[in-house]
Amino acid sequence: MLGIVPEIGPEAFSLVIIPLFIFFARICDVTIGTMRIIFVSRGMKMIAPVLGFFEVFIWIIAVGQIFQNLTNPLNYFAYAAGFATGNYVGMIVEERLAMGLAIVRIITQRDSTNLIGYLRGAGYGVTVLDAQGKMGPGKVIISVVKRKNITDVENAIHEFNPKAFYSIEDVRRAAEGTFPVVTPGPTPFHFGRGLRKGK
Numbered sequence: 001m002l003g004i005v006p007e008i009g010p011e012a013f014s015l016v017i018i019p020l021f022i023f024f025a026r027i028c029d030v031t032i033g034t035m036r037i038i039f040v041s042r043g044m045k046m047i048a049p050v051l052g053f054f055e056v057f058i059w060i061i062a063v064g065q066i067f068q069n070l071t072n073p074l075n076y077f078a079y080a081a082g083f084a085t086g087n088y089v090g091m092i093v094e095e096r097l098a099m100g101l102a103i104v105r106i107i108t109q110r111d112s113t114n115l116i117g118y119l120r121g122a123g124y125g126v127t128v129l130d131a132q133g134k135m136g137p138g139k140v141i142i143s144v145v146k147r148k149n150i151t152d153v154e155n156a157i158h159e160f161n162p163k164a165f166y167s168i169e170d171v172r173r174a175a176e177g178t179f180p181v182v183t184p185g186p187t188p189f190h191f192g193r194g195l196r197k198g199k
Contacts, residue, residue: 018065019078025062026082027089029055034090042100042170101171104153106141108164109133115160119143119153123180144171149180 036051062082066075106115112128119126119141129140145153150168157164 014069014072015074018069018072019074022062022065022075023078023082023085025058025065026079027086029058029062030083030086031090031093032058034087035094038094100147101144102147102150103169103171104141104143104145104150104166105169106143106157106161106164106166107131107133107138108141108161109135109138110161110163112139112141112161112164115156115164116141118156118160122152122156124149124153 032051032055036048039048124143127142131138131140
């Protein structure tokens with residue numbers, strides 16, 4: 001008859017429901033743990049302890065289910081698979097949140113006038129230093145940007161100085177700084193239209 005939910009037998013519950021529960025519980029607690037470590041590295045003292053509480057709470061529940069069902073090897077597989085998946089999910093979540101700041105260092109032997117012009121025109125704070133490298137004189141461009149704007153800066157580098165070397169590092173703490181008021185578009189073409197790439 002319609003509307004009748006079939007009963008789940010104890011064997012199906014032990015072989016299917018419990019491993020799935022352990023798997024998803026591990027995804028949750030490892031994802032939270034990954035976020036907690038990232039928050040600790042960024043000095044966010046208030047958020048990290050709260051995440052730590054939920055991380056351990058969920059972990060205890062998952063481990064408790066394993067100890068109650070030691071004879072089922074699927075539980076061990078679910079535990080390990082959940083741990084691996086949780087690491088991946090945690091990194092994806094952190095990447096999507098894109099919190100904090102990053103310092104971008106760009107080293108180029110080409111004329112970087114257009115790149116510098118774009119970055120400053122888009123509202124980024126830019127420091128330019130003269131440098132001497134193996135291939136001769138060049139420029140070192142340093143900018144501290146919000147992590148959500150890294151893609152825009154990378155697009156500008158690829159457009160104006162595609163052979164430039166650049167590195168990106170997380171910034172734990174910063175004071176003052178110049179940042180765009182409005183997030184720039186995904187590509188730098190609106191500023192670079194009509195400009196030649198640096199030589």
